[in-house]
Amino acid sequence: MKINQILAISLQSLKSNRLRTALTILGVVVGIFSIIVIMTILTMLQNSIDEGLSSLGKNTFQIQKNDNVFGGGPRMRDRNRKDLTIEDAERLDELLKQAKYVGVEQWQFGIVVKYQNKETNPNIGVAGINTDAMRTNDWNVEEGRDFREDDINYSANVCLIFHPIKDKLFPYSDPIGQEIRVDGKPLRIIGIVEPQTALFGQSRDNYVLVPITTWQSIYGRYGRSVNITVMSQSKDDYNDVIEAATGYMRTIRKVGPGEPNDFYIFSNESMIEQTDKITGPIKIIALAISLIALLAAGVGIMNIMLVSVTERTREIGIRKALGARKTWILIQFLFEAIILCILGGLIGILIGVSIGNIAGSALNAQTAIPWDWVLIGLSMCLGVGVIFGTYPAYKASNLDPIEALRYE
Numbered sequence: 001m002k003i004n005q006i007l008a009i010s011l012q013s014l015k016s017n018r019l020r021t022a023l024t025i026l027g028v029v030v031g032i033f034s035i036i037v038i039m040t041i042l043t044m045l046q047n048s049i050d051e052g053l054s055s056l057g058k059n060t061f062q063i064q065k066n067d068n069v070f071g072g073g074p075r076m077r078d079r080n081r082k083d084l085t086i087e088d089a090e091r092l093d094e095l096l097k098q099a100k101y102v103g104v105e106q107w108q109f110g111i112v113v114k115y116q117n118k119e120t121n122p123n124i125g126v127a128g129i130n131t132d133a134m135r136t137n138d139w140n141v142e143e144g145r146d147f148r149e150d151d152i153n154y155s156a157n158v159c160l161i162f163h164p165i166k167d168k169l170f171p172y173s174d175p176i177g178q179e180i181r182v183d184g185k186p187l188r189i190i191g192i193v194e195p196q197t198a199l200f201g202q203s204r205d206n207y208v209l210v211p212i213t214t215w216q217s218i219y220g221r222y223g224r225s226v227n228i229t230v231m232s233q234s235k236d237d238y239n240d241v242i243e244a245a246t247g248y249m250r251t252i253r254k255v256g257p258g259e260p261n262d263f264y265i266f267s268n269e270s271m272i273e274q275t276d277k278i279t280g281p282i283k284i285i286a287l288a289i290s291l292i293a294l295l296a297a298g299v300g301i302m303n304i305m306l307v308s309v310t311e312r313t314r315e316i317g318i319r320k321a322l323g324a325r326k327t328w329i330l331i332q333f334l335f336e337a338i339i340l341c342i343l344g345g346l347i348g349i350l351i352g353v354s355i356g357n358i359a360g361s362a363l364n365a366q367t368a369i370p371w372d373w374v375l376i377g378l379s380m381c382l383g384v385g386v387i388f389g390t391y392p393a394y395k396a397s398n399l400d401p402i403e404a405l406r407y408e
Contacts, residue, residue, distance in 0.1 A: 017308075021340065024304045027297030028344025028384070032377045033352040035290035039373040040356025042279050044365035049275055059100075059232040060136050061242055061267040063092075063249060065225040081262045083225035086212065088252055089130075092228065095248045098241045103133030103229040104212060108219050113161075113208060114181045115169040124165065125207045126182055128215020136229035139209070144176045144191030147211060155213040159187040162205040163195050182208055185218050242267055294380060297344070298388035301337055305392035309333065309399075316399050330397035337389020338382060345381030349374055 065084050089104035096102060106128045113120045127133075131147050134140075141160065151158055159180070166175050175189045187210060196204035210218075212226070232241035242265060249255075249263055309316070316329060353374075357367050 020304060020308075024301055024340050025344040025347065027300050028294065028341050028381060029348040029351070031290050031293030031297050032345045032348030032381065033355075034293055035286045036349050036352025036370065036373060036377055037356040037359070038282065038286040039370040040353050040368065041360045042282065043368040043370040043373075044357070044360035046275070046279070047368050048365045059235050059238045059241075061230055061238075061245075061265055063228040063230065063245065064264050064266065065262075067264045082253065083223070084228060084263065086130075086226060088249070089226060089228045091252050092230075092245065092248055093132075095252075096230070096241070096245055098233065098237060098244055099230050100233045101132040101135045101229075101231040103130060103136035103231075104226050105129045105133045105137075105229065106212060106215055106219075106224060106226050108183075108215075111183060111208075113165060113169070115178065118169050120165060120168050120206075123206055126215065126218075127207055127209050128212035128219075129209055130212055133212075133229060134209075136231045139196075140194045141191040142194045144189070146191060147209075151211045152213055155217055156211055157185065157187050157214060158190045158211070160191045160193050160209040161189055162193050162207050164205045165208065166192055180208075182210070183218055185214075187214075238267075290377075290380070294384050297341075298384040301340055301384070302388040302392060305333060305337055305389060306395070308336075309392050309396045313399060316396055320399070326397040329399075330393045333393035333396045334386070334389045337392065338385035341381040341385035341389075342378065345378050349377055 063084065065081055086104055089102060093099070093102035108126045109124075110122050111124045111126050112122045113124050129137075129147070130152055131149060134146060139160075144160075147158070147160070150156065159182070161175065161180075169175070169180065170178065175192065177189065179186050179188050181187070187208075193207075193209070216224075230241065230245055232238045246261065246265060250261065253262055255262055319329065353369055360368070
């Protein structure tokens with residue numbers, strides 16, 4: 001008997017009892033779904049992070065006072081640290097000859113921007129920057145002009161806006177030269193920045209950029225730490241620039257030998273490590289849940305197959321009496337168990353990927369399919385089918401044909 005004939009018999013047997021087949025498959029569906037839905041969401045987030053890192057600017061890293069790159073306030077051990085200042089950034093720029101740009105920036109979020117009788121939602125970020133920060137953040141002026149050094153030196157009341165603000169306040173007119181108000185401060189628009197890609201699923205377009213000295217005149221200079229962004233000349237010297245910047249910052253901030261840094265450096269690699277620390281335990285938990293569910297499903301499949309063997313004892317006896325080999329019987333029942341598992345796995349993958357993408361889209365992440373985990377899931381299904389289908393198949397193949405024919 002050929003394999004395709006055995007396969008056809010196995011499929012026909014499963015079709016003959018559809019309710020039992022469906023209930024048996026359900027356990028496998030739950031097990032595979034539980035891991036695929038989580039891995040789909042994590043894959044979408046990982047893709048967003050990878051895109052975000054490329055959006056941060058090539059060969060760029062950031063120096064901060066606090067370890068809060070992924071949100072949240074400063075840790076208790078960071079509160080007593082000295083703030084990073086514009087002077088620190090300027091001194092680093094003087095010393096760090098290997099760097100292409102040394103930018104400095106400060107942020108205030110949740111701001112309403114007003115123009116005449118119109119205003120934005122309270123979700124605008126106001127960034128105070130120097131001229132180099134335009135380069136390290138990969139911000140390019142689409143219309144109008146960029147900041148000049150005089151704008152920084154003399155705290156000019158000028159600003160750059162992004163497209164969402166332009167569309168909200170100036171839907172039918174040219175905003176260049178117009179005056180908006182940011183926290184009561186009148187600022188003249190000198191340029192519009194090119195649209196930005198999302199960063200970690202969040203928009204990077206709801207910003208107003210002002211000279212950092214102007215920012216400090218609005219929100220204050222003291223008690224607020226700046227962020228320093230550094231771009232290396234090339235990817236080849238990226239790590240060397242990070243190492244040199246670390247040494248110079250220790251000198252600038254008078255950190256003693258053997259003492260820990262009183263600042264944090266966030267590179268692409270460090271952000272990936274931060275992400276792995278978050279997603280790693282989630283993956284382990286999801287895998288554990290999936291294995292437990294598949295183990296339970298495997299036991300269920302074995303029980304159902306044993307019941308099926310008992311119900312089909314006379315059928316097996318007739319087939320053996322007509323010359324069916326033990327190997328054919330074993331392969332048939334093993335195929336039935338494997339088909340149940342693979343079919344359940346495919347359904348679980350389809351549902352998991354679909355729901356995972358729906359959930360991930362709420363984070364503005366791009367659609368993704370975790371192909372590696374799809375293959376792992378199908379391999380797990382195949383393994384469960386073989387492991388838990390072997391004993392029932394062995395029992396069926398070893399039935400005595402005479403005793404089987406007597407079975408009522």
